[in-house]
Amino acid sequence: MADTIFDVVVLGGGPAGYTCAIRASQYGLKAALIDSNDRLGGTCLLWGCIPTKAMLFSAELWDHLKHAERYGIDGVTPKLNWKGVLARKDDVISRHVKGLDFLMKKNKISTYKGFGKLTGPAKDGVFTVDVKLADGKSGTVKAKKVVLATGSDARVLPGYKPDDTILTNYEILKISEAPKSLVVIGSGAVGVEFASIFKSFGAEVTVLEVLPRVVPVEDEEISKELLRQFKKRGIDVSLSIKDTKVEKNKDGALVTWIDSNGKPQSKQAEKVLMAVGRAPRTEGIGLETTSIKPDRGFVMTNEWMETTEPGIYAIGDIVGGLPQLAHVGSMAGLVVAAKLAGKYAKPVNRTRIPGCTYCDPQIASVGLTEAQAKEKGFEVKVGKFPFVGNSKATILDAHDGFVKVVSDAKHGEILGVHIIGPYATEIIAEAVTAIELEATIEEMMFTIHAHPTVAEALLDGFSSVEGMAVNV
Numbered sequence: 065m066a067d068t069i070f071d072v073v074v075l076g077g078g079p080a081g082y083t084c085a086i087r088a089s090q091y092g093l094k095a096a097l098i099d100s101n102d103r104l105g106g107t108c109l110l111w112g113c114i115p116t117k118a119m120l121f122s123a124e125l126w127d128h129l130k131h132a133e134r135y136g137i138d139g140v141t142p143k144l145n146w147k148g149v150l151a152r153k154d155d156v157i158s159r160h161v162k163g164l165d166f167l168m169k170k171n172k173i174s175t176y177k178g179f180g181k182l183t184g185p186a187k188d189g190v191f192t193v194d195v196k197l198a199d200g201k202s203g204t205v206k207a208k209k210v211v212l213a214t215g216s217d218a219r220v221l222p223g224y225k226p227d228d229t230i231l232t233n234y235e236i237l238k239i240s241e242a243p244k245s246l247v248v249i250g251s252g253a254v255g256v257e258f259a260s261i262f263k264s265f266g267a268e269v270t271v272l273e274v275l276p277r278v279v280p281v282e283d284e285e286i287s288k289e290l291l292r293q294f295k296k297r298g299i300d301v302s303l304s305i306k307d308t309k310v311e312k313n314k315d316g317a318l319v320t321w322i323d324s325n326g327k328p329q330s331k332q333a334e335k336v337l338m339a340v341g342r343a344p345r346t347e348g349i350g351l352e353t354t355s356i357k358p359d360r361g362f363v364m365t366n367e368w369m370e371t372t373e374p375g376i377y378a379i380g381d382i383v384g385g386l387p388q389l390a391h392v393g394s395m396a397g398l399v400v401a402a403k404l405a406g407k408y409a410k411p412v413n414r415t416r417i418p419g420c421t422y423c424d425p426q427i428a429s430v431g432l433t434e435a436q437a438k439e440k441g442f443e444v445k446v447g448k449f450p451f452v453g454n455s456k457a458t459i460l461d462a463h464d465g466f467v468k469v470v471s472d473a474k475h476g477e478i479l480g481v482h483i484i485g486p487y488a489t490e491i492i493a494e495a496v497t498a499i500e501l502e503a504t505i506e507e508m509m510f511t512i513h514a515h516p517t518v519a520e521a522l523l524d525g526f527s528s529v530e531g532m533a534v535n536v
């Protein structure tokens with residue numbers, strides 16, 4: 065194990081780490097990947113992005129099947145098979161775990177199943193990483209550069225521990241029965257996605273949020289629309305709450321809180337999901353042997369993902385100041401690999417990162433919200449196009465929601481695009497590309513969009529900035 069000196073060793077085989085290792089190898093670097101789990105893929109593949117979306121797809125199908133007659137299909141009486149839902153989710157995961165194993169072999173990446181720990185700065189240009197292997201043995205991996213990509217863990221409210229009633233994203237993805245009632249604490253992307261899934265599967269769902277709006281990082285109008293649609297779906301939402309407490313009992317748990325009017329409230333539920341953010345996983349990885357000083361657990365980097373310790377880089381959820389998203393980690397991995405290989409690279413630009421929330425209705429955004437653009441001093445011009453004017457949305461029976469475009473009145477620069485409605489998470493790609501290539505509103509107004517597509521709502525959205533959406 066100790067003989068080879070790799071060009072780079074990556075600690076963590078989630079989307080940030082495995083993407084970095086693959087690209088490094090594509091550039092001809094000799095790469096090693098260490099992961100402490102028995103399967104590669106990290107939170108994203110095993111406990112995050114992929115399993116939740118597999119379950120959301122089942123929930124979406126279930127919602128359609130419940131109303132099959134609306135689409136001219138009679139005689140459908142759907143019956144939920146929860147074990148089947150979990151089995152399909154697990155099958156999707158397994159296929160991609162196998163896919164990753166194949167990619168490691170294809171790219172000749174040496175993989176080690178074990179817990180990696182830094183032992184200090186490079187000596188004569190070479191780092192030594194201690195690895196506690198899964199079989200109890202230990203060894204070392206030597207490399208000229210190190211990339212830290214150890215990811216994050218779910219936070220819980222202080223004083224609580226996850227179990228079979230109080231759940232995080234980890235426990236909820238393997239519960240043996242779909243709960244009849246669920247309280248979700250936190251209305252960020254993870255919270256509202258699970259609220260949406262379990263509402264579709266018939267649970268009575270309550271969402272509690274300390275801030276005055278749901279999906280608080282989104283544009284205010286998006287938060288308002290999601291709240292309206294969640295209420296329409298029968299999801300109970302309480303905002304600006306405080307003093308949340310969870311007391312377990314024989315039927316699940318009693319959740320109590322103080323509402324926005326200062327009145328005590330309570331809800332008995334079978335399960336409680338804590339979706340209150342993610343903590344960087346940087347303990348025990350030997351940062352103290354280097355010059356890296358974590359900030360509340362996060363590793364700080366410059367725009368090239370370099371830490372304060374020469375030769376050590378950090379990417380993914382452990383990095384402070386960037387959103388904890390799979391595509392942010394994987395792009396940072398590509399940037400580092402290019403830098404290590406001496407190739408062209410472009411740093412991750414915070415204002416060009418799409419954020420997607422896959423609840424029903426879907427939400428997707430990129431760039432500045434209207435409020436942020438005003439705060440930054442732009443002369444803001446906004447356009448808004450409702451999906452009710454989009455024929456494909458009507459075909460899909462999903463015409464609630466809108467596209468909102470925030471632009472700079474002076475030069476027609478696209479500052480932000482915010483979508484709530486059908487396929488929002490797919491069509492946002494166009495807005496990201498437009499912003500990345502610095503397209504103006506006028507250029508987008510003359511970009512041909514295929515018909516009938518949900519993406520045409522963007523053409524109307526861009527045109528609406530000039531008051532010229534055709535379909536409304």
Ligand SMILES: Cc1cc2nc3c(=O)[nH]c(=O)nc-3n(C[C@H](O)[C@H](O)[C@H](O)COP(=O)(O)OP(=O)(O)OC[C@H]3O[C@@H](n4cnc5c(N)ncnc54)[C@H](O)[C@@H]3O)c2cc1C
Pocket residue numbers: 075076077078079080081098099100101104105106107108109111112113114116178179180181213214215216233254345348349379380381382388389390391392393420422
């Ligand atoms: C429920 C849920 C849904 C989500 N949905 C989305 C989504 O739809 N889209 C999106 O972009 N993001 C989503 N995310 C966020 C996404 O999962 C993370 O941003 C992403 O997984 C971070 O990637 P990473 O590689 O930094 O870390 P991780 O995916 O956490 O991977 C880190 C890896 O490092 C390994 N490791 C840790 N310590 C060590 C060590 N010392 N030595 C060796 N290995 C180690 C771990 O075993 C793990 O495999 C979701 C998250 C959750 C919880």
